[in-house]
Amino acid sequence: MAQFTNQAQLSYNNIVTVSNVAVGEIQDVLSISKTAVKDVYKANDTITYVINIINSGNTELNNLTLTDSLGEYTFGETKLTPLTYVDNTLRYFKNNILQAQPTVTAGDTLVISGFSVPAGGAVTFVYETRINQFAPLESESQITNTALLTGNLTSVTTTSTVKASSEPDLSITKSVSPIPVMENGTVTYTFVIMNYGNTPVTQGAVITDVFNPVLSNITASYNDTSWVQGTDFTYDSTAGIFITLPNKVTVPEAEYFQDTETGIVTVTPGTSTLVITGTI
Numbered sequence: 001m002a003q004f005t006n007q008a009q010l011s012y013n014n015i016v017t018v019s020n021v022a023v024g025e026i027q028d029v030l031s032i033s034k035t036a037v038k039d040v041y042k043a044n045d046t047i048t049y050v051i052n053i054i055n056s057g058n059t060e061l062n063n064l065t066l067t068d069s070l071g072e073y074t075f076g077e078t079k080l081t082p083l084t085y086v087d088n089t090l091r092y093f094k095n096n097i098l099q100a101q102p103t104v105t106a107g108d109t110l111v112i113s114g115f116s117v118p119a120g121g122a123v124t125f126v127y128e129t130r131i132n133q134f135a136p137l138e139s140e141s142q143i144t145n146t147a148l149l150t151g152n153l154t155s156v157t158t159t160s161t162v163k164a165s166s167e168p169d170l171s172i173t174k175s176v177s178p179i180p181v182m183e184n185g186t187v188t189y190t191f192v193i194m195n196y197g198n199t200p201v202t203q204g205a206v207i208t209d210v211f212n213p214v215l216s217n218i219t220a221s222y223n224d225t226s227w228v229q230g231t232d233f234t235y236d237s238t239a240g241i242f243i244t245l246p247n248k249v250t251v252p253e254a255e256y257f258q259d260t261e262t263g264i265v266t267v268t269p270g271t272s273t274l275v276i277t278g279t280i
Contacts, residue, residue: 005021005022005023006021006022007019007020007021007022029055029056029057029061029154030053030054030055030056030057030061030117030149030152030154030156031053031054031056031156032051032052032053032054032147032149032156032157032158033051033052033158034049034050034051034052034145034147034158034159034160035049035050035051035052035160036048036049036145036160036161036162037049037050038162039162039163040162040163040164040165040166041131041135041143041162041163041164041165042131042137042164042165042169042196042197043131043135043137043169043196043267044130044131045130045131046086046128046129046130046131047083047128047129047130047131047162048126048127048128048129049068049125049126049127049128049129049145049160050124050125050126051066051068051124051125051126051147051158052122052123052124053066053117053122053123053124053125053149054117054121054122055117055118055119055120055121055122055123056120057119057120058119058120059119060116060117060118060119061116061117061151061152061154062116062151062152063114063116063151063152064113064114064115064116064117064149064150064151064152065111065112065113065114065149065150065151066111066112066113066115066125066147066148066149067109067110067111067112067147067148067150068085068109068110068111068112068145068146068147069081069109069145069146069147069148070082070083070084070085070108070109070110070129070145071083071135071143071144071145072108072109073143073144075134075258075263076260076263078263079108080134080263081108081109081132081134082131082132082134082135082136082143083129083130083131083132083135083143083145084129084130084132085104085106085110085127085128085129086127086128086129086130087106089127089128090104090112090125090126090127091125091126091127092112092115092123092124092125093123093124093125093126094116094117094118094121094122094123095118095121095122096122096124102114102115110127112125133264133265134263134264134265135164135265136164136256136258136265137164137198137254137256137265137267138164138198138256139164139166139198139199140163140164140166141163141164142161142162142163142164143161143162144159144160144161145159145160145161145162146158146159147159147160164198165197165198166197166198166199167197167199168195168197168199168200168201168251168253169195169196169197169254170193170194170195170196170197170201170205170251171193171194171196171269172191172192172193172194172207173191173192173194174189174190174191174192174209175189175190175192176188176189176190177190181280183280184279184280185279185280186277186278186279186280187215187277187278187279187280188275188276188277189209189211189275189276189277190273190274190275191207191209191273191274191275191276192271192272192273193205193207193249193251193271193272193273193274194251194269194270194271195251195252195253195254195269195270195271196254196267196269197253197254198253198254198256199253200250200251200252200253200270201249201250201251202247202250203246203247203250204246204247205244205249205250205251206243206244206246206249207242207243207244207249207274208241208242208243208244209241209242209276210239210240210241210242211240211242211278212240213240213280214237214238214239214240215237215240215276215278215279215280216237216278216279217278217279218235218237218242218276218277218278219276219277219278220232220233220242220274220275220276220277221274221275222248222249222272222273222274222275223272223273224273227248231245232244232245232248233245233248242276244274249272249274250272251270251271251272252270252271252272253270254267254268254269254270255267255268255270256268
């Protein structure tokens with residue numbers, strides 16, 4: 001909504017008097033808003049956006065174009081786009097009624113063209129994007145996405161910002177050796193815990209396993225440091241249940257590197273290793 005001001009001047013017998021300043025507002029016929037369904041992201045996430053366009057005028061507005069920047073940002077001397085439109089996810093609603101899909105062109109930007117907004121009505125676009133290899137992932141990073149609506153001598157914009165998730169992003173793999181193992185032989189299980197997030201794990205993580213067949217005479221180490229049963233973990237040698245004790249599983253945060261030439265972000269996960277050996 002734009003403001004305008006006006007002030008009058010009165011002259012009489014070489015005396016000049018000015019009026020107060022009158023302030024008015026011009027109501028925009030078209031208004032636009034954009035919302036991300038979630039406000040944080042991590043690597044390979046999808047983000048759904050909702051754009052609402054309202055026509056407060058008494059005439060239908062036709063042949064409009066919506067251009068979404070997909071979070072474009074400047075990196076050195078180039079521009080990078082951290083979001084990728086997911087094909088065929090666009091939904092177009094006019095006054096809450098689903099419509100046939102308008103023309104969609106996706107690349108470094110998403111362009112939706114050739115649609116209309118009814119008089120006194122509204123249009124809603126819902127579509128999905130995916131975090132790609134150009135998205136910043138460090139703590140306090142963010143993606144600001146701008147949508148520009150043009151047509152009918154109108155140009156209005158809106159933005160939506162999502163922040164990089166500030167929490168661990170964990171995975172765990174388990175391997176066994178040797179294969180095969182002799183009956184009554186010694187077997188070693190190796191657990192690799194990887195953290196792809198930008199925040200280290202310092203507490204709250206617990207590893208639980210039920211060994212079948214049950215192991216006896218077990219030993220355990222974490223990141224090459226020997227663990228003590230009852231201090232670092234518990235083990236039920238009858239049921240084969242292994243549980244780490246609180247705050248014993250720690251994993252460093254990931255490291256991120258953005259290539260200065262390509263802008264591609266690579267992730268090296270923080271890693272910790274648990275090794276358990278016992279007799280079958």
